[in-house]
Amino acid sequence: MDAVTAATSLTSLDVSGLAFAYPDGHQALYGVDLTIAKGERVALLGPNGAGKTTLVLHLNGILTAGAGSVRVAGLPVDRANMAEIRRRVGIVFQDPDDQLFMPTVREDVAFGPAAAGMRGAELEARVVRALTMVGMEEYADRPPHHLSFGQRRRVAVATVLAMEPEILVLDEPSSNLDPASRRELADILRSLDVTVLMVTHDLPYALELCPRSLILSGGVIAADGATGDLLVDEELMRAHRLELPFGFDPRAVAPSVG
Numbered sequence: 263m264d265a266v267t268a269a270t271s272l273t274s275l276d277v278s279g280l281a282f283a284y285p286d287g288h289q290a291l292y293g294v295d296l297t298i299a300k301g302e303r304v305a306l307l308g309p310n311g312a313g314k315t316t317l318v319l320h321l322n323g324i325l326t327a328g329a330g331s332v333r334v335a336g337l338p339v340d341r342a343n344m345a346e347i348r349r350r351v352g353i354v355f356q357d358p359d360d361q362l363f364m365p366t367v368r369e370d371v372a373f374g375p376a377a378a379g380m381r382g383a384e385l386e387a388r389v390v391r392a393l394t395m396v397g398m399e400e401y402a403d404r405p406p407h408h409l410s411f412g413q414r415r416r417v418a419v420a421t422v423l424a425m426e427p428e429i430l431v432l433d434e435p436s437s438n439l440d441p442a443s444r445r446e447l448a449d450i451l452r453s454l455d456v457t458v459l460m461v462t463h464d465l466p467y468a469l470e471l472c473p474r475s476l477i478l479s480g481g482v483i484a485a486d487g488a489t490g491d492l493l494v495d496e497e498l499m500r501a502h503r504l505e506l507p508f509g510f511d512p513r514a515v516a517p518s519v520g
C-alpha cells in the first residue's frame with residue numbers, strides 16, 4: 263500500500279496474528295486478530311495479566327511483534343515507519359506524571375509537535391487547540407506538578423492530541439478520578455473526532471463511552487461485540503474474571519452512541 267492510500271485508509275488499526283513473548287520466555291500474546299475502523303471508540307477489557315498493556319505497547323512500536331503484524335491506517339508498524347507511527351498513535355499512559363516533565367503545561371503540550379519540527383505561530387495554535395479540547399487552556403503557564411491529578415490527566419491527553427493522532431489509546435483513563443472529573447473526561451473523549459481504544463477495568467465507563475468492546479484474555483481476543491451485549495453475558499464475564507460493580511445493571515444504561 264502506498265503512502266497516499268495509507269493516509270486515507272478507513273481502517274485505523276489492523277492487528278493480525280500478533281504473538282509476543284517477553285525475553286524471559288513468558289508468552290503474553292498468542293495470536294491476536296482485531297480491526298478497528300476509523301472513528302470507532304472501542305474498549306479493551308480483560309482480567310489482570312491478560313496482555314492488554316503488552317498489546318498496547320505494540321501499537322506504536324514500543325514492543326515489536328514476535329509474529330504477526332500491526333498496521334496503523336494501513337502503515338505497518340516497523341522500524342522504517344516509526345516516526346510516522348508515533349505521530350499517528352497517541353498513547354495516554356495511566357500515570358500522567360509519566361508524560362509530563364516540562365516546567366509548564368504549554369511546554370509539555372508543545373513538546374511533541376516541536377520535536378516533529380513545528381515552530382512559531384503554528385506550534386502555538388496547535389498547543390492552544392489541544393488545551394482547549396480538554397478545557398485546560400487557562401492553565402497553559404502553570405507547572406504541571408501544581409495541578410490536580412485529574413487536571414494532569416487532561417493535560418496528558420492534550421500532549422497526545424497536540425500530535426493530531428489517528429488513534430488515541432488510553433490506559434485506564436478513569437482511574438483515580440473523582441466522579442465529576444470522570445464524567446468531564448468522558449465528555450471530552452466523546453467530543454473528539456478520533457479513533458479511540460480504551461483499556462479499562464471500569465466497565466460502566468466502557469459501556470458509557472464505547473459502543474464496541476474486545477475482551478482480551480490469556481493473550482487472545484476472547485470476545486468482540488457490542489459492549490452492552492458482552493456485559494450482560496454472565497457466563498462470558500465469569501469466564502474472563504470480569505465483574506460489574508455491585509448493583510450496576512447494564513440493561514438500565516442507554517447504549518453508547520458512536
Ligand SMILES: Nc1ncnc2c1ncn2[C@@H]1O[C@H](COP(=O)(O)OP(=O)(O)OP(=O)(O)O)[C@@H](O)[C@H]1O
Nearest residue numbers: 284286288290308309310311312313314315316317
Ligand atoms: N517485562 C515483562 N517480562 C516478563 N513478563 C511480563 C513483562 N511484562 C508483563 N509480563 C507478563 O505478561 C502478561 C501480560 O501482562 P500485561 O501487563 O500485558 O497484562 P494486562 O492485561 O495489561 O494486565 P493488568 O490489567 O494487570 O494491567 C502477564 O502474565 C505479565 O506477568
